[in-house]
Amino acid sequence: MKGTLKILTASALVALALASTGVSSAAPSDPAAGVSPSVLVTPAARSALQAKVDLARMATPALFDTLRAIRADVPNLERQRRGNHALVGRILANLGKDALLPMLDMLVFREAEERALEPNARVAWRAGLIEAIGKLRDPFALPYIGALLDGPETEPHLVFAAAQALARHGGDESTDKLVLRSAQPDPKRVSIVKALGECRREKAARAIVAVLESNTADPLLSKTAVDALGMVGSSWAWAVPEVAKNGEGDRTREVAARALIAALPKLAVDAQRDVAVALSSIELAQTGAWMQEARLRGRVEDRAVFDRTIQQLRK
Amino acid sequence: MTPKRRTPLLALLPLVALACSSAPTESGSTPKPTGSAAPAPVVDPATNKQGLVLLVDNNRNGTIDFDDPSEQKGRDTWDDTHGAVFLANIDDDTLRCPRTGKDLDLMKCFDAADDVVNGDDDLLDMAPMRTKPWEKVPADATATLAISEAAAANVRLFKRGEDGSYVVFDPASATLSAAELKAGVDMYLEGKDIIRDSSAWDGFVDVHIVATVGDRIVDEDKVRLKVAPVISPNHLDAPEQVYTTAGDPNFNADVAASSTAAKLPKPIQFKSQDVWAQDFFDPAYMVMPGEGGKQHVMHANFRSANFTQNTFRAAGKVVFDLRGKDVAAIVAYDPRHNDNMDSLNSFGNMETIPPYTLAGKSFPYGRILRGHIPTWYADPTFTKMIESQGVQDPIYVDTEWLIVGHVDEFLTYIPVSSPRGWALVVADATMARKMLQDLSARGLGATKLHEGLSVWNSSGSGRVSAMKTVAQVLADQDVMSASQLAQGKIDKALTIIRDAVGLTDAEIIRVPTLFESEMGAAVAWDPGTVNGIVLGNRFAAPKAHSAIVEGKDIVQKAFEDALVPRGMVVDWVEDWDTYHINLGEVHCGSNVRRTPPAKPFWMQGVKR
Numbered sequence: 001m002k003g004t005l006k007i008l009t010a011s012a013l014v015a016l017a018l019a020s021t022g023v024s025s026a027a028p029s030d031p032a033a034g035v036s037p038s039v040l041v042t043p044a045a046r047s048a049l050q051a052k053v054d055l056a057r058m059a060t061p062a063l064f065d066t067l068r069a070i071r072a073d074v075p076n077l078e079r080q081r082r083g084n085h086a087l088v089g090r091i092l093a094n095l096g097k098d099a100l101l102p103m104l105d106m107l108v109f110r111e112a113e114e115r116a117l118e119p120n121a122r123v124a125w126r127a128g129l130i131e132a133i134g135k136l137r138d139p140f141a142l143p144y145i146g147a148l149l150d151g152p153e154t155e156p157h158l159v160f161a162a163a164q165a166l167a168r169h170g171g172d173e174s175t176d177k178l179v180l181r182s183a184q185p186d187p188k189r190v191s192i193v194k195a196l197g198e199c200r201r202e203k204a205a206r207a208i209v210a211v212l213e214s215n216t217a218d219p220l221l222s223k224t225a226v227d228a229l230g231m232v233g234s235s236w237a238w239a240v241p242e243v244a245k246n247g248e249g250d251r252t253r254e255v256a257a258r259a260l261i262a263a264l265p266k267l268a269v270d271a272q273r274d275v276a277v278a279l280s281s282i283e284l285a286q287t288g289a290w291m292q293e294a295r296l297r298g299r300v301e302d303r304a305v306f307d308r309t310i311q312q313l314r315k
Numbered sequence: 316m317t318p319k320r321r322t323p324l325l326a327l328l329p330l331v332a333l334a335c336s337s338a339p340t341e342s343g344s345t346p347k348p349t350g351s352a353a354p355a356p357v358v359d360p361a362t363n364k365q366g367l368v369l370l371v372d373n374n375r376n377g378t379i380d381f382d383d384p385s386e387q388k389g390r391d392t393w394d395d396t397h398g399a400v401f402l403a404n405i406d407d408d409t410l411r412c413p414r415t416g417k418d419l420d421l422m423k424c425f426d427a428a429d430d431v432v433n434g435d436d437d438l439l440d441m442a443p444m445r446t447k448p449w450e451k452v453p454a455d456a457t458a459t460l461a462i463s464e465a466a467a468a469n470v471r472l473f474k475r476g477e478d479g480s481y482v483v484f485d486p487a488s489a490t491l492s493a494a495e496l497k498a499g500v501d502m503y504l505e506g507k508d509i510i511r512d513s514s515a516w517d518g519f520v521d522v523h524i525v526a527t528v529g530d531r532i533v534d535e536d537k538v539r540l541k542v543a544p545v546i547s548p549n550h551l552d553a554p555e556q557v558y559t560t561a562g563d564p565n566f567n568a569d570v571a572a573s574s575t576a577a578k579l580p581k582p583i584q585f586k587s588q589d590v591w592a593q594d595f596f597d598p599a600y601m602v603m604p605g606e607g608g609k610q611h612v613m614h615a616n617f618r619s620a621n622f623t624q625n626t627f628r629a630a631g632k633v634v635f636d637l638r639g640k641d642v643a644a645i646v647a648y649d650p651r652h653n654d655n656m657d658s659l660n661s662f663g664n665m666e667t668i669p670p671y672t673l674a675g676k677s678f679p680y681g682r683i684l685r686g687h688i689p690t691w692y693a694d695p696t697f698t699k700m701i702e703s704q705g706v707q708d709p710i711y712v713d714t715e716w717l718i719v720g721h722v723d724e725f726l727t728y729i730p731v732s733s734p735r736g737w738a739l740v741v742a743d744a745t746m747a748r749k750m751l752q753d754l755s756a757r758g759l760g761a762t763k764l765h766e767g768l769s770v771w772n773s774s775g776s777g778r779v780s781a782m783k784t785v786a787q788v789l790a791d792q793d794v795m796s797a798s799q800l801a802q803g804k805i806d807k808a809l810t811i812i813r814d815a816v817g818l819t820d821a822e823i824i825r826v827p828t829l830f831e832s833e834m835g836a837a838v839a840w841d842p843g844t845v846n847g848i849v850l851g852n853r854f855a856a857p858k859a860h861s862a863i864v865e866g867k868d869i870v871q872k873a874f875e876d877a878l879v880p881r882g883m884v885v886d887w888v889e890d891w892d893t894y895h896i897n898l899g900e901v902h903c904g905s906n907v908r909r910t911p912p913a914k915p916f917w918m919q920g921v922k923r
Contacts, residue, residue: 069776076773082591082898083658083719089833091771094779127834135793160835168793194835198796220690227716230800236748237796240789270688270713273810277803281796312810 038153039108045143049104052140056101063095063102071106071114071125078121085120085157088128093135100141103133108144127157134165142166142174149177149188159188163195170199170246179207194224197231202248202255205232209259216266223271226263229256230278257282261294264309265302272305276312287313367458367496367534368447369524371399371504375604375917377611379445391537393519399540400603400917401442401520402613403427403506405643408436414636418627421635422646427507432473432481436640439611441473441503442540442603444522446491448499456526456533458491460484463521469508469542470520475501496526506542509601509615509645511696513703518542543601544704544916545615545645549667549681550728550849551737552909557582557850559905560590560630563893570848570855570905573886577850582905589630590893591903593723594661595619596634598908599645602915610915613641614908620648620660620694649696656720659686659693663721663903664714667707669728669737673817680916683707684812686714686722706916710815712808716800718836723902725805725828726812727845729854731881733822738881739812740824741805742845744798747827750869751785754862760786762862764841768891781896785862788829794840797832804837824877827870838898842891844874846900848907854883857890857900 041049057064070091077086092103107129114122130148133141149162163181166174178199181192193211196204212225231237233256238249260275260282267275279287288310295306364387372378374385374397389397404427411433412424426433426440446458462470472484474491484502491500510518518541525535557574559567561584574582589595597617605611616637621628627648634644648660658664669681683701687693688711702709714720725742754762762785769778788794812818831840839846847856859870875885888901 066777066779069773070771070779073771073773073776077897079588080590080893080897082594082661082663082903084655085834087718087833087838087898090831091779094770094781131833157834164835191835198793200792223690227800230803231796234796234799236799237792240792240795242790243792270690273713273807276810277800277807280803280806281799312807315806315810315813 038111038151038158039144039148040151041108041143041147045147046108049101049108049144053101053105053109056098057105060098060102063099064105066095067092067099067102067106071117074117074121074125078118078124081124085124085127088124089131089135089161090128092128092132095132097136097138100133100136100138103129104141104144107133107148123155123157127161130158130161130165134161134168137169139169139171142169142171146174146177149181149192154187156191160191160195163188163192164198167195167197167199167204170201170204175199175201175204179203182207182211190220190224193221193228195228197228200232200237200243200248200252201246202252205229205252205255205259208232209255212259212263216263219268219271222263222267223274226260226267226271226274226278229260230274230281232256233278233282233284235281235283253282253284254286257284257287258290261287261290264294265298265305272309273312276309279309280313364536367449367452367524367526367536369522369536369538370445370447371442371522371538371540372604373397373399373538375400377604377606377608379443381445381447391521391539393539393541395917398917399442399538400543401504401506401540402440402543402601402603402611403509403545403643404437404440405506405508405615405645406440406613406641407638407643408440408640409433410639412635412638414638415632418632421632422644425638425643427471427505430471430483432503438481438503439605440603440613440641441505444472444502444504444538446496446500446502446524449496452493452496452526453528453533454493456493456496456528458496458524458526459489460486460491461523461525462486463519463523465516466520469506469516471505471507472522473503473505475503491524504540509545509700510542510703510705511647511700513705517703518544518705543603543613544706545599545601545617546680546704546706546911546916547597547599547665547667547683548907548909548911549669551669551730552912554579554850554907555910556580556908557848557905558585558592558907559583560585560587560592562588562590563890563904565889566893566901566904569886569888570901573848573850573853573855573888576884576886577853579850585630585633587630587633589628590897591630591661591663591899592906593663593899593903594721595621595628595630596637596906597662597665598906600911601643602911604915604917610911610913612911613643615643615645617662618644618646619662620646620652620697621657622648622650622652622660622694623654623657625650647694647697647700649694652694652696653692656691656693658720659691659714660697661719661721662906663719663723663899664693665701666722666727668710668812668816669730671735671816673815678708679914680706680912682815683709684722685709685711686717686720687711688713688715691715691720710812712811713804714808716804716837718834718838719898720836721903722808723846724839724843724900725801725808725845727847727849727902729824729849729878729881729883730852735822738822738824739809739818740826740845740878741809742801742828742839742843743805743825744802744827744829746825746873747829747841747870748789748795748798750827750873751789751862754785754864754869755789759862759864760784760789762864764788764862765860766863768860770896772892788840794829794831797837798830798840800832801830801837824881826874826877839895839900841870842895843900844870846902847888848902848905850907852883853886854878855886855888855901855905857895858887860891 215221233253373390405425473481474484602610616634618631618634765781768781772778829840830837842857861870
């Protein structure tokens with residue numbers, strides 16, 4: 001593949017790999033690379049992954065090559081980046097579902113090879129890997145992503161990417177893990193609450209609500225929770241058939257909307273504006289009535305903020 | 316009627332006695348001022364003061380007019396109708412400053428950094444001051460000058476000697492002799508810096524001249540001047556020069572075509588690996604009254620306050636390369652600012668809302684718009700400097716939801732024929748989604764977007780396709796939720812801007828853009844068409860690469876349908892490979908120097 005400029009869609013890569021009858025151009029898994037210090041999984045899980053990776057390498061060696069090439073290009077992407085980090089996740093996500101095992105190989109077994117990357121490039125690369133894995137929503141990846149979240153990694157982008165990957169899967173086990181962690185006051189909490197916004201489950205919404213209710217005076221946590229409630233109740237996301245099929249859409253959106261309305265007067269001004277943003281994302285027909293109800297039930301001095309928010313929603 | 320004698324600012328007055336008919340004012344035993352102590356109030360700043368009279372270009376016509384009452388009237392005050400203006404003399408008229416070298420060394424070189432007059436051009440950047448020839452000055456009188464305390468460190472006085480040379484006049488130690496006062500003294504006040512922090516120095520300079528005989532004050536006078544604010548241009552100001560960086564020939568060819576069509580010179584391409592020409596510097600300007608009543612312009616390029624890991628953003632050094640005659644470089648940054656928020660210091664995050672008036676309050680130079688909230692904020696030193704200019708009171712909105720965090724990612728302004736003269740163009744995710752839904756409803760869900768493009772291309776290593784179908788995009792919950800959040804956050808910013816400006820719905824033009832999320836924040840999923848440059852009535856926008864229906868790109872068609880009827884011509888620029896996939900667009904990869912409006916700020920009713 002090297003020396004050519006070619007569009008590598010995931011299906012084309014698979015086709016190329018299947019057509020290959022010779023020896024794979026990719027190197028076998030390198031035990032010397034060591035087990036990733038940030039993804040601490042059981043030996044059994046490691047072995048299970050190693051076996052699948054080895055098979056995938058034989059089936060789709062070009063994908064492994066491509067991943068290696070992208071990683072090698074990260075310093076260049078970093079040089080061209082706008083903002084804090086190069087965005088690697090959307091590159092990797094566009095490789096498609098066949099890239100899952102090559103990406104897990106990189107994430108779990110090849111962290112030592114990242115030593116060549118500058119710290120910022122390493123974060124860009126690793127966050128991209130985790131994010132792209134998360135977008136695939138494949139349950140096979142969950143133990144490795146969960147281990148990363150539970151492990152020693154504290155870099156906020158990587159912690160968020162791991163939490164987001166679990167949230168995007170939205171299964172009971174991964175959701176429960178996030179719900180549990182969201183109640184714990186640890187440095188990863190903001191990332192976890194933010195990530196819960198992408199877990200389209202009623203229990204995720206309730207966990208965010210709990211955080212909001214008990215942290216209205218914390219500017220960062222309350223703003224994060226408000227945004228997360230807008231995300232978890234996003235009507236556009238719930239309109240996607242794949243999302244809607246869990247049947248929790250209406251309840252989730254109502255839980256989110258009611259909590260936002262209840263919290264409104266207790267929040268700082270900027271977070272109050274974000275409540276309108278979140279409510280406009282949730283887009284429930286009853287929002288106006290609930291707002292009026294809360295306005296009348298609440299303190300007279302809080303009515304102005306309700307009026308302002310109603311006005312903002314109308315605009 | 317005595318004809319008014321107009322003295323050109325640069326006329327080198329011989330120090331000869333000129334007629335002066337009245338006796339000196341003797342004001343008793345007022346204590347003699349020393350050095351830069353705060354001056355006492357002046358008793359008589361009347362229009363016909365005789366005796367010791369210190370004149371500046373109080374009436375802002377570019378000359379000092381000894382016999383024009385407007386030159387004397389209220390010269391110890393300064394407002395929108397009168398008061399002298401001078402520039403921060405921070406350009407490099409004689410091109411003596413190095414263009415390369417260490418950042419801190421480059422910052423230290425500018426015309427006011429030395430204590431010499433760097434040629435006639437240098438004098439044009441200063442405020443001329445003259446004492447009116449005082450024929451009946453007491454033979455044993457001397458005069459001292461005092462500069463108001465807050466201004467003292469920011470200005471310098473030069474006195475013209477008999478041989479025509481200029482020497483520094485240090486108010487702390489120098490005096491004017493009776494002979495000089497009799498002949499009239501020719502002086503210049505030089506600004507050594509812009510306003511950095513208005514709470515420390517608001518740009519005003521009070522110059523108090525006191526004539527004494529022994530310890531007795533025999534006359535005094537006072538004038539007030541103000542350093543010109545640094546003003547950021549807006550999209551209604553005429554473009555003069557487009558800047559890009561070398562490296563993407565397709566992009567540069569398209570931008571050059573648009574620039575040529577706008578009758579502008581060929582774009583200047585910086586040789587920089589950092590392709591974000593919008594971000595690392597930003598053209599601004601300062602003006603003062605010049606010869607012939609015209610405004611004298613000094614362009615001033617801000618270097619971005621991008622400073623991380625104790626290092627300046629290298630490409631920002633271009634401000635020193637551009638520095639020259641009537642072109643200044645301005646640097647303001649706090650080395651301790653939060654590195655994680657450094658992207659907010661790029662100039663994609665500093666746009667100028669064009670001029671407007673609302674509820675009797677006028678912003679003739681518009682207002683700065685930046686992404687800056689309590690939890691996500693730009694460099695405090697730079698922010699204070701911008702706020703301190705006092706003429707473009709910034710409006711702040713939340714851009715924390717964006718990966719890059721810049722206001723140019725979701726809005727711009729275009730000139731239109733309307734009472735306001737401009738309209739706001741804003742990215743609209745709802746519109747973009749609706750367009751795709753309509754296609755889907757028409758059975759066109761398989762229509763491709765971003766066809767033939769890649770999200771990664773590396774020569775020799777392959778590419779990764781960017782192509783998606785309409786159906787795939789609509790089924791992508793991540794793009795959908797990110798787009799909806801973006802819509803809400805854009806609406807939140809619009810609420811703030813609407814309230815501040817008084818914009819009506821008709822003045823807000825919506826153009827379709829979807830957003831995606833990565834690393835927990837959003838960025839335009841398809842090329843953000845709003846993120847282009849305005850060159851007069853032309854808008855250079857990124858090619859949208861959206862669905863082609865009936866031979867037309869649906870996003871480009873929507874964009875043209877919105878802008879063309881309002882008098883704009885749209886030029887499409889290919890920016891995908893170098894800019895879009897690296898999180899920016901045409902605007903981010905370019906910059907524009909503009910001509911200041913013909914009506915200067917002192918005629919605009921600008922008040923502090």
